[in-house]
Amino acid sequence: RKEVEQDPGPFNVPEGATVAFNCTYSNSASQSFFWYRQDCRKEPKLLMSVYSSGNEDGRFTAQLNRASQYISLLIRDSKLSDSATYLCVVNGPNDYKLSFGAGTTVTVRA
Amino acid sequence: DAMVIQNPRYQVTQFGKPVTLSCSQTLNHNVMYWYQQKSSQAPKLLFHYYDKDFNNEADTPDNFQSRRPNTSFCFLDIRSPGLGDAAMYLCATSRVTSGLLEQFFGPGTRLTVL
Numbered sequence: 001r002k003e004v005e006q007d008p009g010p011f012n013v014p015e016g017a018t019v020a021f022n023c024t025y026s027n028s029a030s031q032s033f034f035w036y037r038q039d040c041r042k043e044p045k046l047l048m049s050v051y052s053s054g055n056e057d058g059r060f061t062a063q064l065n066r067a068s069q070y071i072s073l074l075i076r077d078s079k080l081s082d083s084a085t086y087l088c089v090v091n092g093p094n095d096y097k098l099s100f101g102a103g104t105t106v107t108v109r110a
Numbered sequence: 111d112a113m114v115i116q117n118p119r120y121q122v123t124q125f126g127k128p129v130t131l132s133c134s135q136t137l138n139h140n141v142m143y144w145y146q147q148k149s150s151q152a153p154k155l156l157f158h159y160y161d162k163d164f165n166n167e168a169d170t171p172d173n174f175q176s177r178r179p180n181t182s183f184c185f186l187d188i189r190s191p192g193l194g195d196a197a198m199y200l201c202a203t204s205r206v207t208s209g210l211l212e213q214f215f216g217p218g219t220r221l222t223v224l
Contacts, residue, residue: 004152008150032211034212041198041220042217042218043215045215046212046213049212087152091211096158096204096206097158098155098211100152100153102151102152103150
């Protein structure tokens with residue numbers, strides 16, 4: 001079983017729509033959770049950290065469900081510039097090693 | 111200002127010809143990582159340095175080696191590249207603290223093996 005699993009998508013949505021997707025993780029001892037964004041042929045960049053109580057950053061909302069071992073990302077009022085691959089990331093057996101999902105691709109169309 | 115720098119950005123090598131990729135950082139982070147990422151796949155950790163301590167992933171081929179001569183620099187050596195080693199190689203850094211841990215990535219080196 002992979003440490004982090006994501007629906008690869010793609011999620012094709014019109015501008016202004018809301019899109020949400022989850023990822024599941026296998027290590028119940030994980031303490032750190034992130035969403036990274038990766039544009040085509042570019043490096044991953046931190047989008048937001050995910051806190052236990054859930055958190056919001058502008059149009060982006062992240063939630064953590066420890067009991068079911070999944071995190072979610074919701075994007076409201078989608079923009080064309082939100083088109084990217086979103087990587088779900090959790091820390092592995094060592095605090096400073098991260099496990100990456102393969103990413104969920106989102107395409108926002110005009 | 112760039113914080114994690116990788117050179118070259120694009121590298122073309124021949125099958126079996128050794129290649130070295132470099133990474134430098136201005137963040138003074140104590141942990142440096144090398145990842146391999148192939149198309150539509152998750153970044154795969156090859157190894158990392160925690161300060162001077164080298165940590166190899168169990169499934170990293172012997173063909174891959176790394177050096178960290180000082181805090182700022184880290185190198186990835188591929189001794190005999192095969193066609194399957196063509197990928198994006200990402201360097202990342204982090205500063206180990208309690209609580210949340212973020213990794214900062216360089217722009218990557220895209221390796222082509224002919």
